[in-house]
Amino acid sequence: LKPDREQATTAFRILQEALTNTRRHSWASRVDIFLEQRDGTFVLTISDNGVGIGSKAVKCSPSLGLIGMRERAALVGGRVEITGAPGRGTTVTVHVPVTRPSPES
Numbered sequence: 291l292k293p294d295r296e297q298a299t300t301a302f303r304i305l306q307e308a309l310t311n312t313r314r315h316s317w318a319s320r321v322d323i324f325l326e327q328r329d330g331t332f333v334l335t336i337s338d339n340g341v342g343i344g345s346k347a348v349k350c351s352p353s354l355g356l357i358g359m360r361e362r363a364a365l366v367g368g369r370v371e372i373t374g375a376p377g378r379g380t381t382v383t384v385h386v387p388v389t390r391p392s393p394e395s
Contacts, residue, residue, distance in 0.1 A: 291388040293332050300366050301334050301386055304359045308336040308382040311355055316340025316380060327388065334384040343374040359384075 293301065305323070312318050318340030326333050356372065359382070363370045367387050374380035 291327065291330065293386060294389050297332060297366050297386050300362050301332060301384055304362055304370065304384050305334060305336060307355050307359050312338045312340065330388055332386040332388050335381060337379060337381040339379045342376045342378045343380045344376055
């Protein structure tokens with residue numbers, strides 16, 4: 291299965307935002323990006339070894355970047371999970387269901 295254009299663009303834009311946040315806030319020396327397909331879901335994981343984000347910041351952040359990532363994913367039926375801990379880096383995981391092509395296509 292392949293993501294459609296909208297799903298692929300959504301994942302790319304979220305990746306851009308996650309990398310921008312890493313550059314601006316994390317002081318990371320390394321970023322790992324993984325892309326896989328699991329049970330009909332396109333999973334993109336971005337992890338860094340930076341200063342980390344606290345759970346309160348993840349839940350309560352007024353950051354337009356974090357809000358935008360979640361909203362973008364929701365528009366294609368997906369979700370974004372952001373985890374981290376001070377001193378232990380941050381991981382952004384994007385789950386986007388892959389659309390199956392219709393029999394007519």
